[in-house]
Amino acid sequence: MNNFNDISIVGLGLIGGSFALNLKRGGFKGKISAVDLNPSTIDKGISLGIIDNGDTSGEVLKSSDLIVIATPVGTYKSVLETIKKKTCNKKEKFIVTDLGSVKGNLVYLCEKELYGIAKFVGGHPIAGTEKSGVENSVPDLFKGAKFIITPTENTDKTAKRKIKQLWKQLGSEVIEMNPFYHDKIFASVSHLPHIVAYSIVDTIDILSANLGENLFGFTGGGFKDFTRIAMSDPVMWRDICFENKENILETIKVFKETLSTIENLIEKNDRENLRNFFEIARTKRNRIK
């Protein structure tokens, strides 16, 4: 953390807020600022003691030696414009990193837009909750969690080392990964499950209308756990769907095929293979620590 003295977070939501909170809890002695379109978010962050100051226009970016983009991935273009505009007279070197759930082309976009201006290092902390907002910031959110760092052939080695150190100090396990490979992995284990969770809630809504019964009144604890991630931020997830479009469409395709497999087993009364299907899935799920 002592690689930096003045950190600005763009987008003070649950992830940006948790990042600030855990910097402070981890003993970071420098200044932490935030930029957010919503002035009341800045006020909340200050009164919660999570940030030292902030604004809606990006003035605070002028003095930062580290800028952390923590907005939905659909906003990156305009965030990069703001960063460029606010830092055009800056003489000191600075680093820009991000906490976005999609990397791939976005990392190259950041590199291109910031070329000659700042060193960019892409990252993605594998942590979060279904809640939103700085007021839901979580102590120790990143402790023990994976942090995926996605350098490219253009990434500055010193900047990468500093970002790695920062996340290790927050308690994360840092994993280096190609940004496009990252997007394939998280389309599967994160993006698809979120889409499925939203879909199943929509399905229950449609089936409620068909039956003329509020089916949500009959859900139990299993359903609640199962659909918890459907309470996640819609704008964040909308943006992820478009930024990781091809990979996500591919995972939906495979998922629909497995559903068809189950449908066929049920239709054909194939008791043995349906049991095996469930048994294998259970075994795989049991193995997750």
Add this chain to the structure above:
Amino acid sequence: MNNFNDISIVGLGLIGGSFALNLKRGGFKGKISAVDLNPSTIDKGISLGIIDNGDTSGEVLKSSDLIVIATPVGTYKSVLETIKKKTCNKKEKFIVTDLGSVKGNLVYLCEKELYGIAKFVGGHPIAGTEKSGVENSVPDLFKGAKFIITPTENTDKTAKRKIKQLWKQLGSEVIEMNPFYHDKIFASVSHLPHIVAYSIVDTIDILSANLGENLFGFTGGGFKDFTRIAMSDPVMWRDICFENKENILETIKVFKETLSTIENLIEKNDRENLRNFFEIARTKRNRIK
């Protein structure tokens, strides 16, 4: 509970075991026996103090005034045969009830097979965990939970009243429902989500093979919650799929249509409607208490 003196549970798993455990905790003074194909399950139940005695053949059924079927729904035919065989010389009246997740035709099957032998009342406690086995029996599992009782035009009123009383004493909210209507509701809110959870684990497994990477190593807390129900008993869920086949196939159809809706929105870059889709799902999910 004082309507009964000698209760036998057929199938001492998590649900049957929890039923016995909570009878005892609720002050039931009579005898509780169990029948289970696995002798070590009986031994476990006795040593845990959950049941008083039991056997693998069904001898204990001879003295019961209440028999509770708590086996997977695919076993009902053979369980009914055992009950009939063991109680053929019985003079005292007795009641048979069940705890199965599918009702509909199964309730009529039980009525038909037990006609002139015992009074049957179908039931389904909306409670459970993803675990299995008597050793995972849960104190207060049914407290505050719904218990669906599914009488038919043939159901004996006194028997129904006694079963209702029993579940109220266990702390459940008793809801009367047509057995076929029950199956439509739980195909939606319980059976479909379990199938989807198993399917998504299978999908991650296929995608792991495609990518040559163990994707399960990259799952986070959201994925764990999301797939917890995929750790449920495969035989129980296999049986549910076949006993509630038509309703389940219908819910899978609707679910695949909502997935196609999302696919289309992503393909067409329809940002506004995809956000709305997620927003509406989130709002519906947030309303679940």
